[in-house]
Amino acid sequence: MDHTLITTIAMSFLFAFAAGLLAARLGLPPLVGYLLAGVGIGPYTPGFVADLKLAAQLSEIGVILLMFGVGLHFSFRDLMKLRGIAMTGALLQIIAATVMGALFALWWGWSLASSLMLGFSLSVASTVVLLKSLEEHHLLETTQGRIAVGWLVVEDLVMVLALVMIPALAVLMETHEQWWLANDFWISLFEVTIKIVLFIVVMLLAGTRLIPWILHLVVKTDSRELFTLAVIAMALGIAYGAASLFGVSFALGAFLAGVVINGSHISHRAASNALPFQDAFAVLFFVSVGMLFDPTILLKMPWHVLAVVAVIMIGKSIAAFAIMLLFRYPLVAALTVAASLAQIGEFSFILAALGNRLGLLSNEAQSLIMAGAIVSITLNPIAFRMIPLLARMFENRPGFLNNHQPESTESSAQHTEGHSEQLNAHVVLVGYGRVGKKIGLQLDQYQIPHAVVENNRQACDALRKAGKSVIFGDASMHGILEHTHLRHAKVLVITSPERFQTRRIIELARKLNPHIDIIVRTHYEEELDYLQSIGINAPVMAEHELADTISKHVLERFADVRSATPP
Numbered sequence: 001m002d003h004t005l006i007t008t009i010a011m012s013f014l015f016a017f018a019a020g021l022l023a024a025r026l027g028l029p030p031l032v033g034y035l036l037a038g039v040g041i042g043p044y045t046p047g048f049v050a051d052l053k054l055a056a057q058l059s060e061i062g063v064i065l066l067m068f069g070v071g072l073h074f075s076f077r078d079l080m081k082l083r084g085i086a087m088t089g090a091l092l093q094i095i096a097a098t099v100m101g102a103l104f105a106l107w108w109g110w111s112l113a114s115s116l117m118l119g120f121s122l123s124v125a126s127t128v129v130l131l132k133s134l135e136e137h138h139l140l141e142t143t144q145g146r147i148a149v150g151w152l153v154v155e156d157l158v159m160v161l162a163l164v165m166i167p168a169l170a171v172l173m174e175t176h177e178q179w180w181l182a183n184d185f186w187i188s189l190f191e192v193t194i195k196i197v198l199f200i201v202v203m204l205l206a207g208t209r210l211i212p213w214i215l216h217l218v219v220k221t222d223s224r225e226l227f228t229l230a231v232i233a234m235a236l237g238i239a240y241g242a243a244s245l246f247g248v249s250f251a252l253g254a255f256l257a258g259v260v261i262n263g264s265h266i267s268h269r270a271a272s273n274a275l276p277f278q279d280a281f282a283v284l285f286f287v288s289v290g291m292l293f294d295p296t297i298l299l300k301m302p303w304h305v306l307a308v309v310a311v312i313m314i315g316k317s318i319a320a321f322a323i324m325l326l327f328r329y330p331l332v333a334a335l336t337v338a339a340s341l342a343q344i345g346e347f348s349f350i351l352a353a354l355g356n357r358l359g360l361l362s363n364e365a366q367s368l369i370m371a372g373a374i375v376s377i378t379l380n381p382i383a384f385r386m387i388p389l390l391a392r393m394f395e396n397r398p399g400f401l402n403n404h405q406p407e408s409t410e411s412s413a414q415h416t417e418g419h420s421e422q423l424n425a426h427v428v429l430v431g432y433g434r435v436g437k438k439i440g441l442q443l444d445q446y447q448i449p450h451a452v453v454e455n456n457r458q459a460c461d462a463l464r465k466a467g468k469s470v471i472f473g474d475a476s477m478h479g480i481l482e483h484t485h486l487r488h489a490k491v492l493v494i495t496s497p498e499r500f501q502t503r504r505i506i507e508l509a510r511k512l513n514p515h516i517d518i519i520v521r522t523h524y525e526e527e528l529d530y531l532q533s534i535g536i537n538a539p540v541m542a543e544h545e546l547a548d549t550i551s552k553h554v555l556e557r558f559a560d561v562r563s564a565t566p567p
Contacts, residue, residue, distance in 0.1 A: 004051050004054060005051075005054055007050070007051075008050045008051045008054045008055055008058070009058065009284075011041055011048060011050055012037070012038075012041065012050060012055060012058075012283075012284055012287045012288075013280075013283070013284075015037035015038075015040055015041050015287070016033065016034045016037040016283050016284075016286070016287050018033075018037070019033035019034065019036045019037040019040070020033035020034055020037070020283075021033070023036075028378075029378075029381050031129070031132070031286050031377065032377075032378045034283055034286035034287055034290070035286050035287075035289060035290040035293075035374050035377065035378065036290060037286075037287050037290060038055075038286065038287040038288060038289055038290020038291040038292075038293070039290040039291070039293055039295060040290075041287070041291060042290060042291035042292070042293065043291070044293070044294045044295060044296070045295070050291065052288070052291050052292070055284065055287060055288040055291055056288050058281060058284045058288070059281065059284045059285035059286075059287070059288040059289075059346075060250060060285075061236070061281045061284075062128070062278065062280075062281030062282040062283070062284055062285040063127065063128065063250065063251050063254075063285060063346055064235060064236060064239045064250050064251065064253075064254040065232075065235055065236075065254070065277050065278040065281055065282075066127060066128055066131060066278050066282055067127060067239075067251045067252070067254040067255040067258070068234075068235035068239075068254040068255065068257055068258040068278075069131075069258060069278055071254065071255040071256060071257060071258020071259040071260075071261070071262060072258040072259075072261060072262055072270060084327065085147055085150075085151075085323070085324070085327045085329070086147060086150035086151045086153070086154050087154050088323070088327075089147075089151055089320065089323045089324070089327070089337075090151045090152075090154035090155045090158070091154070091158070092319065092323055093123070093151075093316060093319045093320050093323065093341065094120075094123040094124070094155065094158060096315065096316070096319040097119060097122050097123035097311060097312075097315060097316045097319065098116065098119035098120045098122075098123050099119060100119065100122075100311045100315040101115070101118050101119025101120070101121075101122040101123070101308070101311050102115040102116050102118065102119035103115075103119075104118075104307045104308075104311065105118045105119065108304065110365075113360050114355075114360050114361060114362075114365065117166075117351070117355040117360045117361055118308075118355075118361065118365060118368070118369070119311075120162065120351060121344070121348045121351040121352050121355065121361075121369050122308065122311050122312055122316075122344055122348065122369070122372060123155075123316070123344075124155045124156075124158075124159055124344060124345075124347045124348060124351075125152055125155065125316075125340070125341045125342075125343055125344060125345065126343055126344060126345020126346055126347075126348075126373070126377065127152060127156070127251065127345065127346060128282055128285055128286070128345060128346065129343050129345055129377050129380060130148060130149070130152055130340050130341070130343075131149070132282075133339075133340060133380060133381070133384060134148060134149070134340065137384060137498055139336060139498065142336075142433075142498075143329075143333060143455055143456045144329075144332075144333040144336040144337055144340075145336075147324075147329075147333070147337055148336070148337050148340040148341065151320075151337065151341070152341075153255065155347075156249070156251060156252055156255075156347065157196070157252065159249070159347045159350075159351070161192050161193070161196075162351070163249070163350065163351070163354065165192060166351075166354060166355075166358070167354075167358060192247070195246045195247050195248065196246070196248060196252075198246060199242055199245075199246040199248050199253070199256070200256065203238075203256045203257070203259075203260055204260070207238075207256070207257070207260040208260050211234060211238075211257070211260050211261060212260070212261060214230065214234075215227070215230055215231070215234070215261065215270070218230045227270075231270045232277060234257055234261075235254050235257055235258070236254075238253050238254065238256070238257040239251070239253040239254040239257065240253075241253065242254075242256070251346075285346065286377075289345070289349065289370070289373060289374065289377075290374065292349065292366075292370050293367065293370045293371065293374055294367045294370070297364065297367040297368060297370075297371050298371065300364075301364065301368065304368055305368060305371045305372065305375070308368050308369070308371065308372035309371075309372050309375045309376060309379075311372075312342065312343060312344055312372050312376045313342045313343070313376050313379065313383065316338075316341055316342060317338040317339065317341065317342045317383070318338070320334075320337050320338040320341050321334050321335065321337075321338040324337050324338070330455050330473055330474040330477065331391055331394055331474065331477055332387065332391055332455075332474045332476055332477065332501065333455060333474065335387045335390055335391060336384075336387060338383075339380070339383035339384045339386070339387060342376060342379075342380055342383045343373070343376040343377050343380045344369070344372060344373045344376060345373060345377065348369055348372075348373055349369070349370070349373065352365070352366045352369040352370070353366070385500075387500060388476075388500045388501075388503070388504055391476065391477065391504070392504075423449055423451055423469065423484075423485045423488065423489070424449075424485070424488045425449075425488065425489070425490045426448070426449040426450055426451060426485070426488070426489050426490060427443060427448060427449070427450035427451075427489065427490065427491045427492075427493060428450065428451050428453065428481070428484045428486055428489045428491070428492045428493070429443070429450050429451070429452045429453070429493050429495070430452075430453045430475045430492070430493065430494045430495060430496065430505060431453070431454065431475075431494065431495035431496045432452050432454040432456070432459050432463065432470075432495075433495065435495045435521065436452070436454075436493075436495040439493060439495065440452065440468075450469070451469040451470070451471065451484040451485070451489075452468060452469065452470045452471070453470075453471045453473065453475040453480060453481070453484060454470060454471070454472065455472065455473060455474050460472040469484075471483045471484055474501075475494075475501075475505045475508075476501045476504035476505050476508070481505070481508055481509060481512060482512065486509060486512045486513050486516065487512050487513050489513060489516055490516070490517065491516070491517045491518075491519065492505075492509050492513075492516050492517070492518045492519070493519045494506070494518070494519070494520045494521060495521050496521070497521055497522055497523050499522065499524065499527050502520055502522070506518060506520070506534070506536070517538070518536050518538070519538040519539075519540065520536055520538070520539045520540065521539075521540050521541075521542065522539055522540070522541055523541065523542060523543070524541075525541075527539075528541050
């Protein structure tokens with residue numbers, strides 16, 4: 001009996017667990033260990049060699065389930081609200097990265113077709129890495145998080161078009177000097193566009209009724225395992241159907257399946273049931289990436305690897321950062337999106353394999369792309385850690401900020417003039433999301449004066465219409481808190497759980513008002529200890545408050561027992 005599948009899964013998980021644990025103990029992200037585990041069981045290192053084809057297919061399941069989960073938390077309304085920055089930004093960044101990569105390759109003496117293929121492969125970020133990074137930093141539900149996800153969805157749509165067009169384009173580039181004038185090129189483009197549009201229409205018209213109806217029937221059975229099976233079957237089945245019938249990628253099909261379920265009240269249950277499978281197969285994705293990597297490329301072509309990494313982590317980031325500032329988004333939002341996109345992943349590997357099969361990329365070129373992916377994924381957490389440092393650096397250049405972000409400073413002051421002048425002994429509320437909104441409503445109920453700082457334009461517009469004192473901008477940026485009259489405030493409430501942003505806000509607040517009472521929200525035990533060590537007397541950890549509330553309700557049920565029990 002052939003046990004190749006079981007062996008591949010077992011060894012992948014064992015190596016990934018060992019390497020991931022070691023990486024975590026060394027203070028590195030576990031995914032670095034998963035990548036190294038793939039190198040360890042890959043064909044380029046001695047010892048056990050896993051089945052590469054099976055590992056690649058298993059990792060594809062992880063991408064499908066992950067994109068399905070994204071769809072469950074993302075709606076087309078969000079994408080359409082962000083269509084200007086997401087669509088324009090993604091297209092401009094793809095062009096910029098393709099040009100930068102192609103210029104390096106032309107300098108190395110590659111052909112034009114190979115150079116463009118390399119640059120294009122370096123232009124698209126990894127869905128898995130981006131989502132995990134945003135989740136780890138609690139940024140997925142923020143404005144910059146939604147922009148990054150929307151940006152990536154547009155990139156994926158472009159890659160879907162590219163995967164169908166590139167084979168025809170490769171032939172045309174060999175036979176036509178002016179391939180863009182060939183009829184075959186435009187016919188292929190038209191066919192792919194029609195297929196994608198048709199799939200989206202079918203999903204939005206038929207899928208929005210059929211899929212939630214089926215899941216509601218399953219819910220009525222009260223069978224947890226049957227509901228989990230239904231969710232996984234929907235995600236994988238629709239992804240497979242999308243690829244087989246419409247030529248759409250697995251990832252895009254699964255994403256739209258999640259979007260269809262998004263509007264239903266069972267979407268949260270579907271997400272929680274699919275999460276364990278997402279985590280397990282996402283690990284296999286990273287392991288399969290590591291298996292494709294030939295470590296000797298680092299010694300054979302070190303300068304080429306450095307150039308590729310520079311395009312991915314510096315060139316792409318600068319392009320994304322500049323685009324965000326051109327659309328007048330806050331500085332920290334621009335830095336966050338730039339850090340999110342400073343890596344490449346699954347679509348890059350698919351493009352590299354396709355280019356190799358078509359003769360556009362050599363084996364060494366494919367290994368260069370793999371090296372760039374592994375290095376950029378490994379270093380991506382560092383990019384997030386540099387956000388506060390870079391924010392401070394740009395703060396020291398007031399001319400730069402005034403030229404690029406007028407809405408975050410001067411405009412905000414004008415919007416609140418007439419309200420903020422009357423504020424004294426008030427509350428400054430940073431963030432007006434789900435938590436901040438509830439706090440704001442309580443303050444309104446008790447008629448406690450307060451000013452809100454929020455970096456979401458829609459939320460700010462709604463608050464202004466309601467007559468609230470609101471500042472549009474990022475509170476961690478120099479000059480924003482001043483407009484809230486923080487020097488005369490009594491309490492500062494920070495609702496964002498993002499630790500780096502919170503620390504910076506505390507630092508700026510204490511410079512303006514050393515004696516202000518600061519209330520901070522956090523999700524981390526170590527951050528709780530840190531906040532207490534710097535004198536924050538009211539750090540609030542959601543998990544602790546939840547446990548206290550539940551314990552209080554439980555003890556109330558046993559009030560008679562407690563009164564009869566001697567102290």
